Amino acid sequence: xxxxxxxxxxxxxxxxxxxxxxxxxxxxxxxxxxxxxxxxxxxxxxxxxxxxxxxxxxxxxxxxxxxxxxxxxxxxxxxxxxxxxxxxxxxxxxxxxxxxxxxxxxxxxxxxxxxxxxxxxxxxxxxxxxxxxxxxxxxxxxxxxxxxxxxxxxxxxxxxxxxxxxxxxxxxxxxxxxxxxxxxxxxxxxxxxxxxxxxxxxxxxxxxxxxxxxxxxxxxxxxxxxxxxxxxxxxxxxxxxxxxxxxxxxxxxxxxxxxxxxxxxxxxxxxxxxxxxxxxxxxxxxxxxxxxxxxxxxxxxxxxxxxxxxxxxxxxxxxxxxxxxxxxxxxxxxxxxxxxxxxxxxxxxxxxxxxxxxxxxxxxxxxxxxxxxxxxxxxxxxxxxxxxxxxxxxxxxxxxxxxxxxxx
Amino acid sequence: xxxxxxxxxxxxxxxxxxxxxxxxxxxxxxxxxxxxxxxxxxxxxxxxxxxxxxxxxxxxxxxxxxxxxxxxxxxxxxxxxxxxxxxxxxxxxxxxxxxxxxxxxxxxxxxxxxxxxxxxxxxxxxxxxxxxxxxxxxxxxxxxxxxxxxxxxxxxxxxxxxxxxxxxxxxxxxxxxxxxxxxxxxxx
Numbered sequence: 001x002x003x004x005x006x007x008x009x010x011x012x013x014x015x016x017x018x019x020x021x022x023x024x025x026x027x028x029x030x031x032x033x034x035x036x037x038x039x040x041x042x043x044x045x046x047x048x049x050x051x052x053x054x055x056x057x058x059x060x061x062x063x064x065x066x067x068x069x070x071x072x073x074x075x076x077x078x079x080x081x082x083x084x085x086x087x088x089x090x091x092x093x094x095x096x097x098x099x100x101x102x103x104x105x106x107x108x109x110x111x112x113x114x115x116x117x118x119x120x121x122x123x124x125x126x127x128x129x130x131x132x133x134x135x136x137x138x139x140x141x142x143x144x145x146x147x148x149x150x151x152x153x154x155x156x157x158x159x160x161x162x163x164x165x166x167x168x169x170x171x172x173x174x175x176x177x178x179x180x181x182x183x184x185x186x187x188x189x190x191x192x193x194x195x196x197x198x199x200x201x202x203x204x205x206x207x208x209x210x211x212x213x214x215x216x217x218x219x220x221x222x223x224x225x226x227x228x229x230x231x232x233x234x235x236x237x238x239x240x241x242x243x244x245x246x247x248x249x250x251x252x253x254x255x256x257x258x259x260x261x262x263x264x265x266x267x268x269x270x271x272x273x274x275x276x277x278x279x280x281x282x283x284x285x286x287x288x289x290x291x292x293x294x295x296x297x298x299x300x301x302x303x304x305x306x307x308x309x310x311x312x313x314x315x316x317x318x319x320x321x322x323x324x325x326x327x328x329x330x331x332x333x334x335x336x337x338x339x340x341x342x343x344x345x346x347x348x349x350x351x352x353x354x355x356x357x358x359x360x361x362x363x364x365x366x367x368x369x370x371x372x373x374x375x376x377x378x379x380x381x382x383x384x385x386x387x388x389x390x391x392x393x394x395x396x397x398x399x400x401x402x403x404x405x406x407x408x
Numbered sequence: 409x410x411x412x413x414x415x416x417x418x419x420x421x422x423x424x425x426x427x428x429x430x431x432x433x434x435x436x437x438x439x440x441x442x443x444x445x446x447x448x449x450x451x452x453x454x455x456x457x458x459x460x461x462x463x464x465x466x467x468x469x470x471x472x473x474x475x476x477x478x479x480x481x482x483x484x485x486x487x488x489x490x491x492x493x494x495x496x497x498x499x500x501x502x503x504x505x506x507x508x509x510x511x512x513x514x515x516x517x518x519x520x521x522x523x524x525x526x527x528x529x530x531x532x533x534x535x536x537x538x539x540x541x542x543x544x545x546x547x548x549x550x551x552x553x554x555x556x557x558x559x560x561x562x563x564x565x566x567x568x569x570x571x572x573x574x575x576x577x578x579x580x581x582x583x584x585x586x587x588x589x590x591x592x593x594x595x596x
Contacts (some may be wrong), residue, residue, distance in 0.1 A: 268551075270420050270459055270515045271536065315417060317459060319555045322417035366538040367461065367513020369547045391546050396594055399553045403588040 003030050006045050013049065013067075019056035026052065072108030074145075076138040082145075083130045084109075085162050086123050087230045088246035099123060102176050102230050102246050103131070103145065104162060109176040109230050110136075111144050118149030128156040141235045142174035164229045170204035170259075174235045177242070179228050181207075182256040183220040188286070195219060200228075200242065201258030206375070209242040217245065225252045263381060264373040265325075266389060267318035269365050276313050277358035278343045280306040293354075310340050312361060316372055316381070324380040325372055331383050336364050420459035420515055422552035423449055425486035426586055428458070431530050433575040434520045447518050447530075450576045451559040451583055452569025458532065459515050460488055461540060461548035464508045477503045481514060484549060484590040490514055492534040499534040506539055513540045513548070546594050553587045560584060 007027040014021045026048060033044040067081060074080045087109065089101040099114040099122060112134075114120050123129055132152040134145050147153065164178040172179070184206070185199035195211045196219045209231070211217055220226060231247035233240055275290065282289045282297040283305050289297050297303050312327040312335075333339050338346075343357045350356040369389040374382045433448045446454040460481060467479040476493035477500055492499040499516075506512060516532040523529060560580045563569045572578050 268420070268459055268513070268548075317420045319422045319459070319551065320419055322419045324417075363538055366536060367459075367515070367540050368544050369551070389547055391543050391550075395550055396591060399550060399557070400588065400591050402557055403553065403584050403591060 003027055003034065003041075006030060006041060010045065010049050010052065014052055014056060014058065017053075017056075017058035019052075019058055021052055021056065070107035071103070071105045071110050074110070074136050074143070076136050076143050078136045079133055080136060080145075081130070081132045082134070083128065083156065083158075085128045085160075086125050087162070087164075087248075089123075089125050090246055101125075102232075103129070104164060104176075104230060106160075106162060107165075109164065109178075111139070111142065111176060111232065112147055113139075113144060114147040115149070120147060120149075120151070121153055121155075123153065123155075128158045128160070130154045130156055140174070142176075142233065166227075168204040169200070169202045169207050172207065172233050172240055172242075174233050174240065176230055176246070177233045178230055178247075179207075179242070180225065180252060180256070181228060182225045182258060183222055184258055186222055200226075202256055203259045205259055207240055207242055209244055211244045214245055220244075220249065221251070225254055225256055226250065227252050262373045262384065263376045264371060265316055265318060265323050265381060266369070266371045267316045267323070268367060268369050269314050269325075270317040270322070270367070271315035272358075272362045272366055273313040273315070274358075276311060277361050278340075278347050278354045279309050279311060281309050283307055308340060308344050310338075310343055310357075312365075314365075316370065325374075325383050326380055327383045327386060331386050332361070335370075335386050336361050418444065418455075418457045420457045421449065421453060421455040422548070422555040423451075423455070423458055423460070424552055424556065424586060424590055425460075425462070425481075425483045425488050427451060427485075427556070427583065428488065428518060428530050428532075429486055430576065431518065432520065432528055433571070447520065448568060448572050448575060449559075450572055450578045451556055451580075452563050452566060452572040452578065453559055454568050456517060457515065457535075458518055459513070459548075460532070461511065461513045461545050462488065463545075464506060464510050464512045466508055467503060467506070469504070476500065479503060479508070481512060483552075484593040485586055488514070489529065489531040490516060490534050490537070491531055492537070496534060499536055502537045503534060506537065511540050511542060511545050513538050513544060549590055549594050553591050556583060556587050 007023055007030060010026050011021045011023050029048050030044050033039040033047060034041055069080050069082055071082055071084060084103040084105040087102050087104045089099060092100050096116050097113055098116040098120055101112060102109050103112050131147060134147050134151045136143055136145055166180050167177045169179055169181060179202060181200040181202045183198060184201045187198045189197055193213050195213045195217055197210045199206050200209050226249045228244060228247050228249045232243040234243060280291040280295060282291055282300055282303050284300045287300060289299065291297050291303060291306050295303050295306055310329045310332045312332050314325055316323045316325045329340055347354045347357055370386050371389055372381060372383045372386045374384040427450055430450045431447050434445060436443050436445050444456045446456045449455055462481040462483040465480050465482050467477055469475060469477055474494055476491060479490045481488040481490055492503045514534055514537045516534045519531050519533055521529045521531060560583055563580050
């Protein structure tokens with residue numbers, strides 16, 4: 001950073017506030033601080049900016065904490081001044097917290113917390129506020145704005161329309177995010193407090209979402225595209241999920257071709273696990289569990305009216321890691337050349353019954369090389385496609401070069 | 409050391425017969441009865457499971473009370489000795505059904521034995537064995553060449569490879585030569 005760059009920046013800041021500073025004067029003041037007094041350049045910039053701001057009687061420039069910043073650019077560890085609209089208020093988790101929620105400007109949004117100590121004025125949903133000297137820190141991996149007793153909160157008259165910028169799912173980070181996504185899979189709620197959970201997808205990928213039970217919260221409708229503004233992006237065990245309780249979600253026209261951020265693994269199938277092959281599933285709506293040989297479902301007991309299915313649970317090993325893989329019917333049919341109907345026919349006429357299918361599948365695929373691609377979930381790859389690896393002479397040539405290419 | 413909830417299956421290392429034959433060092437990772445036993449391969453990685461593809465040239469049924477099968481599996485660099493006993497009934501039945509010669513893929517655990525006259529032998533206790541084709545064999549040679557070269561490239565930088573250097577005095581160039589010779593036997 002040179003003095004003239006800093007000069008330029010300071011004069012622009014002042015000009016933006018209607019002052020006409022003298023560039024030479026700025027530069028000579030900077031030079032004096034840096035060269036004569038050995039002040040570092042950042043500190044010199046701050047000092048000169050603050051001095052001039054006072055001289056020209058303008059506010060909002062000078063020390064970095066009172067300089068207005070776009071929300072998107074603020075980072076943990078900074079003292080900032082922002083102007084934003086309260087787009088969500090959530091129930092505080094502790095009596096020492098007065099308010100929690102999300103504040104947004106046109107550049108982005110951030111979660112905030114207001115401490116009860118210091119008796120801050122309550123902010124209202126949907127209104128704009130100017131927050132001076134708030135602190136950004138990190139809470140559970142996401143930036144969070146702390147509004148403490150030293151923060152000045154002033155309500156603004158402004159009501160500028162605010163259009164949140166949509167983030168592709170693949171680029172979401174912990175914090176706050178707005179997405180345009182389709183509701184593609186509904187999962188069974190795993191908790192009493194859960195209103196709905198499932199999978200949302202856009203062109204770039206998919207993400208799990210949760211809506212917790214709360215007054216006024218509605219469920220999403222399957223296969224519908226939504227604009228979801230200001231959802232909370234949480235990280236757990238390295239995986240992101242969206243909580244929609246802070247969000248506003250509005251159905252949108254059109255459709256989305258959901259992209260799958262697929263994982264691809266090349267390796268050898270070194271293990272075919274029990275439970276592969278032809279299986280029976282519980283016919284009770286929404287159950288679908290695997291039945292035992294005696295047609296017993298762990299939840300719905302004996303189910304003589306089961307339906308058959310084909311699947312393969314196995315281990316694809318690339319020599320460095322052993323990956324669990326799960327293939328559904330279509331993939332197994334394509335891989336083994338046995339259709340579900342044929343498998344049922346074989347099992348019903350063969351003395352080994354369903355075991356015969358397990359052995360046939362195992363003998364066809366065990367110990368062979370495949371490329372599997374699909375979605376990784378809970379340490380298991382749900383395979384969408386599986387193709388045999390073919391021998392490439394070019395690869396042989398490359399390896400020969402690598403083995404012989406180095407000085408012996 | 410690792411918590412039980414994050415159990416990860418041991419990967420099956422790719423290793424040529426001539427490297428496995430040189431393996432002498434075995435250790436247990438932890439004090440527990442169930443702690444896994446590893447061998448250190450001369451190119452410098454611990455292994456408690458391997459994946460090999462080669463030609464089953466011979467198999468023999470042995471034992472009266474406790475039946476078990478032995479077999480020889482040949483790759484471009486040498487011979488693996490495999491065995492499957494009644495503790496691995498599935499593997500034993502699979503092996504019993506295969507008539508040599510045949511291309512086979514074997515997943516198994518390497519084991520070290522010392523013979524009464526003091527020789528050290530490495531055998532592979534079969535977990536599963538299946539008949540495959542020539543293309544799978546060729547793919548395995550490429551795969552094993554790549555993995556072996558990767559280990560040689562990292563030689564001296566990992567804890568396991570320093571251990572290998574200490575135990576075997578591994579000469580990386582020798583193993584590069586073995587890889588090169590193995591690859592040369594794959595027909596285009």
